[in-house]
Amino acid sequence: MLDLHCHMLPGIDDGAPDLGVALAMARMAAADGITTVACTPHIYPGLYANTAAGIAAAIDGLRAELAAAGIALELTIGADTHLTPDLVEGLRSGRIPTLGGSRYFLFEPPHHVEPPRFEASVFAVMAAGYVPVITHPERLTWIEDRYAVFPRLARAGAWMQVTAGSVTGRFGRRPRYWAERMLDEGIVHILATDSHHVDRRPPLLAEAREAAAQRLGDAEALHLVMTRPRCILDNRAPDAAPDLPAARMPAAGWWRRISQGLRGDRARDPHRGA
Secondary structure (H helix, E strand, O other), rough: OEEEEOOOOOOOOOOOOOHHHHHHHHHHHHHOOHHHHHHHEEEEEEOOOOOOOHHHHHHHHHHHHHHHHOOOOEEOOEEEEOOOOOHHHHHHHHOOOHHHHOEEEEEEEOOOOOOOOHHHHHHHHHHOOOOEEEHHHHOOOHHHHHHOHHHHHHHHEEEEEEEEEHHHHOOOHHHHHHHHHHHHHOOOOEEEEEEEOOOOOOOOOHHHHHHHHHHHHOHHHHHHHHHHHHHHHHHOOOHOOOOOOOOOOOOOHHHHHHHHHHHHHHHOOOOOOO
16 A cells, blocks of 8 residues: 555654654554555645755655664655645745655645635646645535535546545544545545554554445555555556546435534534644
8 A cells, every 4th residue: 555645754744753753653554554655744834844855855864764673664755735826836846846756746725714716726736737636625624615626626637635544533523424425426536644643643544445445345445545646656647547436426415414414513623733
């Protein structure tokens, strides 16, 4: 399995606070069957001023520590990138890293409010030749009011990444509902851990793969954690990746009733945030 969203680099953002935790995360990931991890710290102006050069240096350091510890885990570069006016320029200049140097990059929407011209911004980076992989849409607090944005963007060529823990219920029933709905509607391209720690945000992907297999079958579950992530790292064109599955719709009105019941959970969600 390939995990293309993990905050494993020690001390570089709100992920692993030190080398000990980073090594523990790496051991857990390898034991779970993950063979490759994209180290994707936040690039968030005013909070995490990471650059491709700094991230690459941190990866080199962690790679050496993994080798010394005998942990068989391949590392590649990426970043959890927030929307800024100079996003396209940052990608073109190489200051903002893409996933493994490919045309794909992680694009993290603001957690609590949809930014102005969000869809237009996504189209702008696609027009520049990049494929945004929108991270954890199922966990956004504004998804109830603006859900239709995400199927539209998926149909237009953006990729959607759902967090493994959302599928398994680790983030609570709201994110699980939206993760399952997006899977059932056939708009999820990949699953990733978005791991930050071994305890509260563990790097576990196999359990989500199994949950996805129960809903969509073994073949699509493998595409979510292996085939499509490999297409990203190989920089293959989106149309070379396996097609998304056809939507499997529940009984009429079921999603509406459930989603209305979940609206009150937003204020109580203990996992809100990046």
